[in-house]
Amino acid sequence: MFDWIKSAIDRDPALRGGIRPLEILLYPGMWALVFHRVAHPLFELGLPFIPRLLSQVARLLTGIEIHPGAKIGKRFFIDHGYGVVIGETAEVGDDVMIYHDVTLGAIGWWKENLKKQRHPTVGNRVVIGAGAKILGPVKIGNDAKIGVLAVVVNDVPAKTVVAGSLGKILKNKRR
Amino acid sequence: MFDWIKSAIDRDPALRGGIRPLEILLYPGMWALVFHRVAHPLFELGLPFIPRLLSQVARLLTGIEIHPGAKIGKRFFIDHGYGVVIGETAEVGDDVMIYHDVTLGAIGWWKENLKKQRHPTVGNRVVIGAGAKILGPVKIGNDAKIGVLAVVVNDVPAKTVVAGSLGKILKNKRR
Amino acid sequence: MFDWIKSAIDRDPALRGGIRPLEILLYPGMWALVFHRVAHPLFELGLPFIPRLLSQVARLLTGIEIHPGAKIGKRFFIDHGYGVVIGETAEVGDDVMIYHDVTLGAIGWWKENLKKQRHPTVGNRVVIGAGAKILGPVKIGNDAKIGVLAVVVNDVPAKTVVAGSLGKILKNKRR
Numbered sequence: 001m002f003d004w005i006k007s008a009i010d011r012d013p014a015l016r017g018g019i020r021p022l023e024i025l026l027y028p029g030m031w032a033l034v035f036h037r038v039a040h041p042l043f044e045l046g047l048p049f050i051p052r053l054l055s056q057v058a059r060l061l062t063g064i065e066i067h068p069g070a071k072i073g074k075r076f077f078i079d080h081g082y083g084v085v086i087g088e089t090a091e092v093g094d095d096v097m098i099y100h101d102v103t104l105g106a107i108g109w110w111k112e113n114l115k116k117q118r119h120p121t122v123g124n125r126v127v128i129g130a131g132a133k134i135l136g137p138v139k140i141g142n143d144a145k146i147g148v149l150a151v152v153v154n155d156v157p158a159k160t161v162v163a164g165s166l167g168k169i170l171k172n173k174r175r
Numbered sequence: 176m177f178d179w180i181k182s183a184i185d186r187d188p189a190l191r192g193g194i195r196p197l198e199i200l201l202y203p204g205m206w207a208l209v210f211h212r213v214a215h216p217l218f219e220l221g222l223p224f225i226p227r228l229l230s231q232v233a234r235l236l237t238g239i240e241i242h243p244g245a246k247i248g249k250r251f252f253i254d255h256g257y258g259v260v261i262g263e264t265a266e267v268g269d270d271v272m273i274y275h276d277v278t279l280g281a282i283g284w285w286k287e288n289l290k291k292q293r294h295p296t297v298g299n300r301v302v303i304g305a306g307a308k309i310l311g312p313v314k315i316g317n318d319a320k321i322g323v324l325a326v327v328v329n330d331v332p333a334k335t336v337v338a339g340s341l342g343k344i345l346k347n348k349r350r
Numbered sequence: 351m352f353d354w355i356k357s358a359i360d361r362d363p364a365l366r367g368g369i370r371p372l373e374i375l376l377y378p379g380m381w382a383l384v385f386h387r388v389a390h391p392l393f394e395l396g397l398p399f400i401p402r403l404l405s406q407v408a409r410l411l412t413g414i415e416i417h418p419g420a421k422i423g424k425r426f427f428i429d430h431g432y433g434v435v436i437g438e439t440a441e442v443g444d445d446v447m448i449y450h451d452v453t454l455g456a457i458g459w460w461k462e463n464l465k466k467q468r469h470p471t472v473g474n475r476v477v478i479g480a481g482a483k484i485l486g487p488v489k490i491g492n493d494a495k496i497g498v499l500a501v502v503v504n505d506v507p508a509k510t511v512v513a514g515s516l517g518k519i520l521k522n523k524r525r
Contacts (some may be wrong), residue, residue, distance in 0.1 A: 012439075013456075013468065022399055030277055049197055056201045063238065063413065080415055082433045083238075083257045083276055083451070085305070088188075101258070101276065101433055101451065103305050103323075107259075122441075130435070130483055131321045132342070133305055133376045148453075148483045149501050150342030151324050156252065158392050162342040166483070167500030167512040224372055231376045238413065240430055258413075258432045258451055260480070263363075276433070278449065278480050278498075281363075293363065306479055307517070308498045326499050327516025337517040 006029070007075040011097060021067035029078030036066045036137070044070035063100075070104075073124070080130070087119035093142070096122055099130035107136040123158065132164070179205070181250060182250040203237035211241045218243035236276075245279075247300070254296030255305070262294035268317070271297055274305035282311040282328070298333065307339070354380070357425040361447060378412035379428030386416045391416035413450075420454075423474070430480070437469035443492070446472055449480035457486040457503070482514070499524065 005024050024030060034135045035058035043051035051068035059065040063082035066072070073094035078084055080100035086092070090104040104116040117137040122128075129148035134140065137164050142159030150164035177319030180199050199205060210233035218226035226243035233241040241247070245261045248269035253259055255275035261267070265279040281293040292312040297303075299304035301315050304323035309315065325339035355374050374380060385408035392403035401418035409415040413432035416422070420436045423444035423496055430450035436442070440454040454467040467487040472478075476490050479498035484490065491508030500514035 023402045026402050028406070028409070052198045052201050056203075059203070059238075059257075061358045061410070062237070063409075065255055065257070082409075082413055082415070082435070084257045084477060085257070085275055099455075100435055100453070101306075102277070105274075105305060130455060131306065131324075131451075131481065135323060147342060148485060149324060149481075151322075151339055151368075152342050154341075158345065161345045163345055164342045164501055165340050165515050166504075167497060167502050167514045169506065170511045170513055227373045227376050231378075232434075234378070234413075235411070238432055240432070260430045260432070276481075278450070280449075280480060289457055306481065306499075310498060320519060324499060326497075326514055327517050329516075331519065336520045338520055339517045340515050 004033070004077075004127070006077050007072035007095065010079055011077055012079065028064060028081045032058050032062045032064035032066060032078060032081065032084075033072070033076060036068070036072060039066075039071070040070070070085045070119070089117045089137075090122045092120035093122055093124035093126065093127045096127075096130040099148075101131040103133045103135070105133065105135050120152075179208070179250050179252075182270065183252055187254065199257075199304035203239060203256045205240035207233050207237045207241060207253060207256065207259075208251060209248070211243065211245070211247060214243035215245070215247070245294070254301075264292045264312075265294035266296045268297055268301065270300045273303040274323075276306045277303045278308045278310070280308065280310050295327075346349055352384070354425050354427075357445065357468060358427055359415070361427060362429065378431045382408050382412045382414035382416060382428060382431065382434075383422070383426060386408075386418065386422060389418035390420070390422070420469070439467045439487075440469035441471045443472055443474035443476065445475045446477075448478040449498075451481040452478045453483045453485070455485050456484065470502075 008024055023175040035054050039051040039054040055068050064078060066086045067088040069088035073092050075095050076092055077097045083101035085103045085105060087105050104120045120134045120138050122140045123142035125143045128146040131149040132146045134152040136153055137157040138155050140156045143159045144156045145161045149162035151163050152162060156162055182198055188313045210229050214226040214229040231244050239253060239259040239262045242263040244263035246266040246269050250270050251267060252272045258276035260278045260280060262280050274326045279295045295309045295313050297315045298317035300318045303321045306324040309327040311328055313330050315331045319331045322334045322338035325337050327337060331337055353488045358374055377413060385404050389401040389404035390524050397452045414428060414434040416436045417440035419439040419442040421443050424472055425445050426442055427447045433451035435453045435455060437455050454470045470488050472490045473492035475493045478496040481499040482496045484502040494506045495508045495511045497507050497513035500512050506512055
């Protein structure tokens, strides 16, 4: 956990200097992860109901919904966090950073095969921008960066940058 | 309500098997709907303040904001739910499923005519992906599917699929 | 504050008529702003921890995260509000209106220079649609309108309209 705190301070400029590292206690991403670290082993043991209850309590407190079945690597850092959804069969590597409103989701219940993985596998050191939606059993390679609001439904090679489209300026000035 | 629970189990793979259907009690979408089923008739009766209060309590508990004026059909299923906003004059058909962060909203206060409908009308069996924004008094036909992060400001015919643009891979590997 | 309430009633059609203005008390955007008006001066005085604590309490209650360092102008109106994130060095002018899930954020910790401004400067009377993400130390000119789900990483001139791309209808009717 100390390891995790150190990585957060490295990554968030708002945390640096003086007593500011203490503010890490206020980070919703930290609390969501603490709940998940308890809920996931209970889920793996096959305990019913309780893991999901822990997950939903964490969601209520933080706005971050991590299914207890998801496998999450070391030093996972969620910044801001509201609206984050991580599905049951998602796998996240080490040193991954995601922003608020990121979804690691499934393609949709009408296409799913329960026996297979339904959610993404995310490599190490991946960064995923705010609002990006990664859907289905795709693989995101190590060191990839997924841009803000990007939609990803195919595999992304290692060290690649994926970007959503930018807003366009309309010439006519109206109001 | 039993009907609703059955439809949820049909649609969410994470709910299937053994004691897992009980987890439906943890679904924020269910609680938001329960609050709305109480708030909407009170709103229709013209009761002031209380319906909106109920709606805001539901929002605090679930992250889902349904205006008490909205008309919602049977077996409406909201998955995950954070950030969902459904406006006052929206109408939603039966067996509709929406994901988190969907907005059924208005075009903007500076264009609005208070006498007319300001929000979308959504047909039966429509599915709306995470983050999609449907704005203005448009009609979404029966069985349409609206993709993740799609922006919709025009009518959508029945049985049509609407998709937002995918993120693009940038060739240059940087960092 | 009375000023603020009047501006809200002007802008939100759901508030007009009879006792409905009282419903303003239920607006999360109002409470987030009240917390910020307390937290920001304490932050400016250099008080540690408490301003961030206030900001996180406001986030828990409203789903709106305004860093206590952000400079916010008069009559700032946040509608719905879930998922709004406003960064430490953001500056917002007067009479600005934003919808839920708007981010005024930074480009990413790996590019940042702590001495410079990292977040947007937003002019007066700007309107920012739901889900739009404005990133980096860009300037948004007076009276600009940023459309729903638009991604903005460059300056936007005054009175300009910026729009994200619309969802496209796929011809093949599937299911």
